[in-house]
Amino acid sequence: MRRRIISLTVLAAVVSTVLFALPLGIAATRYYHDDVTTELERAADTVALAVSHALDAGLPPEVPRHGDGDGDDADTEVGVYGPDGRLIAGHGPAIAGPIEQQAASATMDVVTGSEGDDLVLAVPVLSGSKVTGVVRSAMPSSTLTVRIALTWHAMALLAAGAIGASWLLARRFTKRLVRPLEELAAAAGRLGDGDFTVRSPRAGIPEIDQVGETLDATATRIGETLERERAFSAEASHQLRTPLTGLRLQLEAALETPAADPYAAIRAGIASADRLERTIEDLLALGRERRGQRAELNLGRLLDELRQTGEALLGPRGRSLRILREDPPPTHASAAAVRQVLGVLLDNAATHGRGTVTVLARDVGDALAIDVADEGPDLGETDPFATTPTGHGIGLRLARGLAEAEGGRLRLSRPDPPTFTLLLPAAPA
Incomplete structure (x- = not known):
């Protein structure tokens, strides 16, 4: 060039x-x-x-x-x-x-x-x-x-001098023009190799700098997208542990009671496998879908599914699940997203909580509130959404991200007893 x-x-x-x-x-x-x-x-x-x-x-x-x-x-x-x-x-x-x-x-x-x-x-x-x-x-x-x-000889010398000066100036300005393009090409190559932190230098030439800014913005967007995908993959893999844990507990309970009806354990295992498959489908759907107009959430059906999941998860531990409804208002939200949020809260209560788990769907004026509480110890000043070295908080972070994607919120409403509340905007009358 x-x-x-x-x-x-x-x-x-x-x-x-x-x-x-x-x-x-x-x-x-x-x-x-x-x-x-x-x-x-x-x-x-x-x-x-x-x-x-x-x-x-x-x-x-x-x-x-x-x-x-x-x-x-x-x-x-x-x-x-x-x-x-x-x-x-x-x-x-x-x-x-x-x-x-x-x-x-x-x-x-x-x-x-x-x-x-x-x-x-x-x-x-x-x-x-x-x-x-x-x-x-x-x-x-x-x-x-x-x-x-x-x-004519003098004119020829002047012409040769002018052409020589043009050659020298062309070399100088070509170096200034081509070097930013070469650096831009090198930055694009590093971006293609997966280095999303690459940033192109500024050359002081508006057109080249505009290309560099566009390349930097592209690298930033790709890096952020990849980071979100990695975070979602880590959180989704953590989320798959809930149905797997339920299935494992059911199989272990069947092994410990050989006199029990094996067909009941098989049916329970199939039901847990179905829930695992649904969880995978929900996560894949949530990873692909874009925010758009939502249909009205079938809360009754969702709570029935949650009851079956909770009984399979808490029953082998000798714990129970109680689901209450206090005239909850209708809402427009993704059933897959809400199902996964409640699944995370239920798994958190089963893993880190104690006693009976209570799920309460209620009306708080302009929003639908779903409380998930257990009888575990006081959380005090602990941030349950922070990721710890043991992995605690990964599922809660995923649940909070899904809630915010639906226009709602997920928060710790009470530390004692531990109560998490999912807020979803109520559908207009």
Whole structure:
């Protein structure tokens, strides 16, 4: 990319220089042609004025010195010719050429052209309407060629300098332009390798910085999404322990009482396996679904399922479950989310609590409140939602996240006896 940008920059400089230099070179060439013609005409007119009186009187003319002997006039030679075409004074061919003869005819005031290797200009010297002589001024063509060549050489050097400067500037600015892109590509590569903490540097170029900011935002969103997915996976795996624990307790109880009806244990195990399957389906659904319009929650059916789960989980431990309803209002929420929240609270009461577990669904004005309480010890100032090294609190964090996703809240309403309350907004009347 660096080479391509430099090549394009130099090519643009070359094209611009050529487009500018060609008309300028042509104009310079025309200028030098006109300048030489003006020099020759000035020299011829000066001599013509000086010798006109002598030619008119028939006296030998004296050609005055022209110029200072160096510079442009040093290459100019001037000669005076008579009407018969012979050189009278000055320098030039002994016999006049066609240009001088044309000037002697007095049909033109100035006649220019080339004779051999010279640029020639001839003017007639008149006395009234009579031609008394012709003044010829000449300059070698090489003088004009040298002037034009020197000018073109200087222009070529300037063009080479301009192109070289363009090349140097292109290298400098290409380095400044390409380095942020290379760093941006490296950051994108690290992001593709799974490093979501990567951040692209700022280059001071708005367009590149905008791409870098977009890449940083993408890395942040991907990292946060992945972190949520990991947290959800950890919490979901913890949540699966509840039905597995119930199934294990039922199987252990069947083993400890070999005289009991094995079909009852099998049926209880199948029921626990069904609850485990439902838990897996709920977690998968909750991981995929997006927040939208919810249907009205069938609270009666949900509490019946909770009763079956609670009896299977608490029965083998010699504990009981009590479910009460005090005119609970309807609410719109995901049945899977509420089922998992209550399952977490029930598992928490069975694992860390004591005695009878009480579930109370009640009306608190503008919300449905579901309390899950047990007869365990006072929690005091303990934060039950904080994750401990033993893993306590993982399920409660999942339950609180699910409750908040449904627009509700989950909190510890009383530490003694431990009572957790799920609040869900009541459906409008």
